[in-house]
Amino acid sequence: MTLAIIAVAAVTLATVVIGAWGVRFARTTSDLYVASRAISPWWNAAAVSGEYLSAASFLGIAGLEMQIGVPALWQAVGFAAGYLALLLFVAAPLRRFGSYTLPDFAEGRLASASLRRLAVAAVLAIDGFYLVPQLKGAGIAFGEVMGAPYWAGIVVVGIVVSLYVALGGMRGVSYVQAFQFWVKTVTIALPAIVLLIYLGGIPNRPTVFGDEQPHAPPAGIVVELHQPELVRFPTATRFDAGGRAEYAHAGEEVELPSGRVALPAGADIPLPSGTPAQTGSEWARPVTSRGEGSPLYIYSLLLATFLGTMGLPHILVRFYTNPDGPAARRTTVRVLALLSMFYLFPAVYGALGRALAPGLYMTGQTDTVVLTLPAIAWPGTGGNVLAAMTAAGAFAAFMSTSSGLLISIAGTISHDVWGRGLRPASMTVRRRRFRIVAALGMLGPALLALAAQNIDISIMVGWAFALAASTFCPLFLLGIWWSRLTAQGAAAGIIVGGMLAIGAILAGALIDAQGAGGAVNALLTQPAIVSVPVAFGAMITVSLRTARPKDVSAQMLALHAPEGLGLEALERVRA
């Protein structure tokens, strides 16, 4: 564990040093917001990817895969596919339009100050939903790696991220993000490859792909429970709980006390509610008939991630750092390539975890499989080194995504909320505001993360994607490609889509707690397949019922006219 602490400290230190190095470039407000739009496509692509790969990608996919099975990998497909949608419909026109933030786009395209306020609210909601689970992941990982209490990780990551965002702005952070992308990719790929070589492929195949359930290894298994756990035993077995010999019938539900629980060799692992009892071949099936493996849920998830990525404010603001439209396209293709490389590897951890770390099923801690697997699979120094690597990668994930979100929050508040309507503030004042908000902006989400210890990371990240897909996605697609869109229509779509998404997810969380299932539950957990079409429908219907907007051709010119025609000056012809 000492190794892991050193590795995490090294990544944190490198982050601060690179951030401080970037500070030297952050001299103007334009630097602080968008790095002067002069970062090369590969740097920018690595920075976008670094910002994007969060706790959900680094820990969540493998954890969910281990828990529910191969259907979890659709999440990785959707996370990458989101950049294809961004490339096809948004990247170049949005960059040409030349706004700093999403609210800038909303107001610039549709000439409505109230639409801008609505966009500000949506930006803050999406960023908040996304920031809380990152901090929660940091808290859990700190506990796993160092045995620290839950709040410690939140405090440490919160302070480090606030500091370098406040000092470096986006210029410093761009280099930090690019660095952290490579940290994350190496620390997920290398341990996975080394472990597969060490183990000679995937061991325990009947459990992973065959007809066996996860069971205790030949030496038996001892699991330390930190709190009482309600589990169901798939088959009848003897077990030992807190020193007392017990017996469970097949299918019996037992409340295990906290403390040590021991199972004899070959006993099937009891599973907490929410983890389906599956044989290997059931686990490895990419589409099943129920829950998170049902086709309805998978299509809804693919839609949310495919369309939601373009609506993530912290990602989009980074596209403004491209010098022009073709550079934005180039960057996006490279992001696709970089992410594709990363997303090949989480699957390995889920499969190896099922084969070798069945104890995680009992404690319900499958989300930590990336952190705990190396030491379990390879006892000794080798495994400890690999575990230190994945721990460092996980911290890079929390820090990079949180810093991107904090920049978005600080940029939005200092640019759109604070002091707006008064006479234009000087550079110095605006820079100071950005820094104050960056220093304070972490407080709210950190408090929420402290309260959200029992809410699933993937649920909160799913909220952010569903919300983005139901609000900003239709605004962009219609705003860029449909000249008939009106401000009223856009506002109606954002309100209807956003309300529907949030309402469904809240209802889903409440109903899920009472153990309902089926298609309705799939839709409430991931409502995008309903809320996105409804948002589009509302935007189009209300637009057609309001007056045709005037002077759209200047905006269409700014969005779609290629560079190099001497038209750049006209980009500012926005109302």
Added chain:
Amino acid sequence: MTPASASARRTARDELAEDTAHGELYLTQLRRAQLELSLLGLLAFGGVVGSLPLLFALVPALAHVAPLGVPLAAWLVAAPAFPVFVVIGAVYERRANALDQSFRDLIREE
């Protein structure tokens, strides 16, 4: 650039800027062509990814073929979608830039 073509470019630019029917028509054509290209890319993506879940739901036999000991269906989710995305993205980038270039040529020839 010769003085003649420079002045021609200026004229075309002014045309666009002044929203004359001519310039707006060109831009509308470009926008439509770009949108068609994007929708084509979407179709290619949808064909690959959208059909996979359906394929798995309809052809359970995919679970029984297992190259390298991993069922084919699991392989199909875990890996091949990603290179397909990159290829679609790279082809799209080239075509979109080419459309922009032909628009530029059109304006300069005017």
